[in-house]
Amino acid sequence: MKVVIAGAGEVGTHLARMLSNEDHDIVLLDDSHERLSRISNEVDLMTIVGSAHSFSDLKKTDLAKADLFIAVTPFEERNVLACAMASYLGVGRTIARINNQEYLQEKYRAKLNNMGIHELIYPESLAAKEIVASVKQTMTRQLIEFSNGKLLMLGIKVRDNATVLDKTFEELAIEHQHLLVVAIKRNNETIIPVGTDSIKSGDIVYVVTTPTEQNNVFEMLGKKHFDVKNIMFMGGSRIAQKACEKLGEHYRIKIIENDREKCEQIADKFGHVLVINGDGRNLDLLKEEGIEKMDAFVATTGNSETNILGCNLAKTLGVRRTVAEVENLAYMKLADNTGIGSIINKKLIAASYIYRFTLNAEISKVKCLTASEAEVFEFIAKPGARITQKPIKDLDFPSESKIGGIIRGNMGYIAHGYTHIQEGDKVVVFTLPSGIKKIEKFFK
Known part of the structure; x- marks a missing residue:
């Protein structure tokens, strides 16, 4: 092309x-x-x-x-x-x-x-949407919805309290048929798991599941929900403003912004947002504005290093949920390794959106996984496509890729070896870059 x-x-x-x-x-x-x-x-x-x-x-x-x-x-x-x-x-x-x-x-x-x-x-609006999802869904590093939430992919950091540690995926498949782990991020490497692999403490696991079963997934992985009411933004960028607009008046929001003129514009625009003119890197200012009482801290200045440091400072002061906009791709892995709750990069978001128009197969969604080169697609199975010819186990599907689930009509289903994909199904596929062209051939 x-x-x-x-x-x-x-x-x-x-x-x-x-x-x-x-x-x-x-x-x-x-x-x-x-x-x-x-x-x-x-x-x-x-x-x-x-x-x-x-x-x-x-x-x-x-x-x-x-x-x-x-x-x-x-x-x-x-x-x-x-x-x-x-x-x-x-x-x-x-x-x-x-x-x-x-x-x-x-x-x-x-x-x-x-x-x-x-x-x-509109990359800023897409990034703001991800910030809102990250603030509302406190148990995940990344949440991706397919077909308006009929199927979900959850990126979750696993700690020592997870009940699934060290069990092979063959064992987990018998005990928990309501989920499928499509990838593991371990020590900066993305792994497509096979039956003999297992989950280790410190892994970020990408799980495909249904809305009715997501709470069971959180429980297995040792995650507990907490409500976010108080949010502090460091930086009053367009992304921050779009996020405030999407969050609405249900939250108590503070924005700390260095530019006085921008502060006045934001204050005029959002009556429910308290805008503070000051440097968000100033620890005394953050304490004065009650950072210890915040449930979430969102760093959206124009500087990636400032955002990473701001989120880490917020974590040391007890803020449970942190979100950083990291536009410098060289810092993505660094930010991920510091334990920031969610990382937002509008370049990746924009590229994911545009990328689907360059593929020959019919695609309804593409998403880059944060701090990973991997991507997840929502393909639509065309009449006579190779993907519809046999059950998944007999398809000789690329090893760099994994089918996570299908949406058929109004229902989402986890994919198993005997699942036979039908014409019109929406198919959620996780893949490493080397597998993209290979899987495209299955959906032409």
Whole structure:
């Protein structure tokens, strides 16, 4: 597939790296020669210096022969205009990054589609949604819902009090048929478990289960729920503001922000949020504002190191739930190893959303697993697809991948060896990068 990306910022370059690993023909357009030079030294792609809203520069990318155009510059208006221009020049499909919720309203979607803007992505809103889920679901590192919650994937850190420690998965399969462990993160390595493997203390296990059985999973893994009422945000970024908007007035929220003008804007926007003008790294200020009484601490400044340190400080002061926005990918594993409750990275979130449009199989969802290269897909089984031909145990499915469950009609089911996938089923598949192209062939 030929993909043209406009914008060599963090999202664009991360996406280019991701797609280049899949042997796509990538063209990256940006007005900065320096940014393009940096990425071209790392990734096999074509770079073109030019403007995303110039017809002549867009034509240099040979858009008429491209399957997908992705506009992810920092400027929303430029992205929308670039997609409209790219459609006029003959590209197959367009995706525009936006930062305005208004564009997502249903009443405007048809008009935007007519203009040639086929898909919209709002990374800050998606990141805020993950923050809200992390605050509400205190027992998991990551929660992914499939088909509006009919099937769940839970990422859970296992401690010494779990009742399943050191039992093989063959034993667990007999005792607990309501769950399936699809992956284990152990010492920075992601493992696809087999029957003779077992769960160790300190593992992060990724479990597929149903909503009715999730409490049993938490109990087995030694997790107890606690209510979050008091939340402190360090940094009043757009992500923090979107999270406050989604949380509503059911929580007592404080935001500590260094920029006085931004403080005034946030205070005017949210009557139920207490906004403090100050440096969130100041321990005396945090104590003065009652950090010890907080149930959750969310660090969303523009600096990854500050967010990691802030969350670790909050943990030492007794805050039970911590969430850090870590945009610097080099710090993801470091943050994960420090025991932060949840890690948010809008580049990964955006890339996951866009990535599904580059695959030939029909996909309703893609998610990157935090602090791991692995991904989880929700495929739709097409008529006559290879995945529907035999029970799972006879499919010779790639060893780097694992089928976690299926959604059939209004019900979610855990997948077992004898499960026979049918046309129209939504199939939850966990995979390492090396397995993506292999599993795609099963769902074409």
